[in-house]
Amino acid sequence: MSANTDRYENAVARYFEAWNARGFEALAKAVDAAWAEDGRYTDPLADAVGHEEIAELVSAVQAQFPGFSFRPTGVVDGHHDTARFSWELVNDAGDPSSGGGAAPVAGSDVITLDAQDRITSALGFLDRVPAGS
Template identity: 55%
Template sequence: MSDFTTLAERYIAAWNETDDAARRSAVAELWTADGRYVDPLVDAEGTEGIAATIGAVQAQFPGFVFRLAGPVDGHHEQLRFSWELGPEGEAAPIAGSDVAVTDGNGRLRTVLGFLDRVPS
C-alpha cells in the first residue's frame, strides 16, 4: 500500500509544482508518454498536455495548493484518493477524488478525476 501512497504524494506534488520546467519534468517522470488525465472539465493526453493542464489550473487558482484528503487506497494496478485545493493552511473550497491506473512499473497511465465540491 505504501507504494500507492508514495505515487499519490508524487502526483499531488506535480500539481503543486509552479516552475514550468520542473513541472514538465515531474510529469514526464510520473506518467507514461501516452498518459491521459480526464475530469469533467478537461481531457488531456500525453505528458505535455497533462503538464499544460496543471499549469492552467494553477493560473486559474493562484496561491492555492493541492493536498491529499485522507488515505490512499489501492490494489492491483489501480489506486484511488481524495484531495482538496485551497489556500495553504485554510479550508479548501474545492475537493475531488481521483482514480488512477498505473502501468505496473510505478508510472501513471490514466487518471480519472471527479469534482466533489466546487464553489458556486
C-alpha cells in the first residue's frame, strides 16, 4: 500500500458520494467532483463516458434499487495513479426482517486518477448480482 493513502481514500469517498447522491443537482455536483470531464465508468453491464452519461447511469441504478446505497467494504489500496476497493449495495432500511442490510449486489472497482485526483477511468467488477440482471 502506498504511503499516500489519503489521495486514494479521498477519491474513493467522492466516488461513493456520487453513487449515493440523491436528486439531479446533488448528483451532478457529486459526479463533477469525482470524475474528470471525460471520465469513464465501465462494468459488465454499462459503459458511460463524461459527466452526463455517468450521472444518467447512476440515476438508472438508483431507480433499479430504490432505498439502497453503496458502501465500501475493506480498505482502499493504491499506487501511482490507481486504486482498488470493494463495495456492496445495501438496503438503507437496516432492518434485517425487511431485507435491511442485505447486499444484493457487491463487487470491486479499480479507478485511475488524473493530476487533480479526479477519476479518468473506473472499471467495475461485479462479484454478486441479482438473478435476471
